[in-house]
Amino acid sequence: AQTVTQSQPEMSVQEAETVTLSCTYDTSENNYYLFWYKQPPSRQMILVIRQEAYKQQNATENRFSVNFQKAAKSFSLKISDSQLGDTAMYFCAEREKETSGSRLTFGEGTQLTVNP
Amino acid sequence: DTGVSQNPRHKITKRGQNVTFRCDPISEHNRLYWYRQTLGQGPEFLTYFQNEAQLEKSRLLSDRFSAERPKGSFSTLEIQRTEQGDSAMYLCASSNTQRGGAGNEQFFGPGTRLTVL
Numbered sequence: 001a002q003t004v005t006q007s008q009p010e011m012s013v014q015e016a017e018t019v020t021l022s023c024t025y026d027t028s029e030n031n032y033y034l035f036w037y038k039q040p041p042s043r044q045m046i047l048v049i050r051q052e053a054y055k056q057q058n059a060t061e062n063r064f065s066v067n068f069q070k071a072a073k074s075f076s077l078k079i080s081d082s083q084l085g086d087t088a089m090y091f092c093a094e095r096e097k098e099t100s101g102s103r104l105t106f107g108e109g110t111q112l113t114v115n116p
Numbered sequence: 117d118t119g120v121s122q123n124p125r126h127k128i129t130k131r132g133q134n135v136t137f138r139c140d141p142i143s144e145h146n147r148l149y150w151y152r153q154t155l156g157q158g159p160e161f162l163t164y165f166q167n168e169a170q171l172e173k174s175r176l177l178s179d180r181f182s183a184e185r186p187k188g189s190f191s192t193l194e195i196q197r198t199e200q201g202d203s204a205m206y207l208c209a210s211s212n213t214q215r216g217g218a219g220n221e222q223f224f225g226p227g228t229r230l231t232v233l
Contacts, residue, residue, distance in 0.1 A: 004158075037224075044120075045159075045207070045224040091158050102213070102220060103149065103172070106158030 002027040004094050006107035013082045014115050020067075021077045021110045023092030033095045034068065034075045035104070040088040048090070051075065082114045118142075120225035122208050128231045129198055136194045137228045141210030148191050149222060150183060151207040152176065159207055165191060166213070198232045205229050 004025045013019035025034065036048040051059045051068050059066050063083075067076045079086055092107040121140045129135050141148050146167050151159035162181070163173045167188035177183075180198075185191040195202055206229075209222040 006158075044226040047221055047223075050221070093158075102147070102211070102222075103161040103164060104151075104159070104209075104222060105161070109156070109158050 002029075002032075002094050002096065002105045004092050004105050004107035006092055006110050008110045009108070010111045010113070012113040012115060013079075015082055015084060017082055018078060018080045019082055019112065021079075021090055021092075021112065023075045023077070023107055025073050025075060025092070025094045025105075025107075027073075027094060027096065029096045031096070034066075035093040035095065036064070036066070036075075036077045037091045037093060037106075038086075038088045039091065039109075040085075045091070049077065079112075084114050084116060086112060087114045088112060120208055120210050120223050122206075122225040122228050124228060125226060126229050126231075128233065130233050131200060132197055134194065134196045135198060135230060136192055137206055137208075137230075139191045139193070139208030139210075139225060141190070141208070142212075142223055145210035145212045145223075146188070147211045147213055147220075147222075148185055149209040149211075150191070150193055151209065153205040153207055153227070154203075162193075195230075198230075200232045203230055203232045 032053045034051045037045045038048045039045045049061045049064050063080045065078045089109045091109045093104045123138045149164040150162040153159040165185040180196045183193045205227040207227045208225040211222045
C-alpha cells in the first residue's frame with residue numbers, strides 16, 4: 001500500500017522569503033502522480049501543483065515549484081516570495097495512475113504560517 | 117461551473133442518531149469520492165463512484181456507513197448509529213476521468229463537519 005509522510009508538522013516563514021516543505025512517499029507502482037494541496041483555514045482544499053512520475057522535469061506554477069527525486073521517493077514543495085495568503089495547511093498526496101480507483105493518499109500535513 | 121458543494125456544512129448530533137450528508141459534484145464529472153479528515157490529519161479515502169456505480173470501499177467504511185449516487189449525479193453519505201469516533205470533516209471530491217492522465221484532477225468541496233456528542 002502506498003504511504004505519504006510529511007515530517008514537518010509546522011513551518012513558519014517571513015513574508016517575501018522562501019520556504020521548502022518536505023514529503024516522502026512509498027509506492028510499488030512505476031506510474032503515479034504526486035500533488036501538493038493547500039487547505040486554508042475553514043476553506044476548501046485546492047490543488048497547488050502536480051508532478052507526473054514519468055516526467056523528469058520538475059513542475060513549476062508561478063511561485064510554487066517542486067523538487068522531485070524519484071529514486072529517493074522525495075517530493076518537496078518550494079514557495080518563493082511567500083505571501084500572507086499562503087498561510088494554510090499543505091498536504092502532499094500521491095495517486096497511482098489507474099489502479100485503486102485513482103484515490104488520493106495524503107500525508108499528515110504541514111501547517112505553514114507566513115509572518116508579516 | 118459552480119464547484120463541488122456539500123450540505124450541511126456543519127452537523128451536530130447525539131450519539132446513536134443517524135445522519136446524512138449530501139454532495140453535489142461539478143456537473144459532468146463522472147467520478148465522485150468521499151474522504152474523511154480528522155483534526156490535524158490528512159484526508160483518508162472512504163469510497164468512490166464511477167457514475168452511479170460504487171466501485172471501491174475502504175476498510176474504514178464500516179457497516180454503519182452507506183453511500184449512494186443515484187443517477188450518477190449527487191451523492192449521499194449516511195452514518196447510522198453515530199459514535200463519538202465518527203466526529204470528523206467529511207470531504208467530497210469529483211473528477212472527470214474522460215480527460216485522462218493528470219487531467220483527472222480531483223476538485224474538493226468545503227466539507228461537512230460532523231460533531232457527535
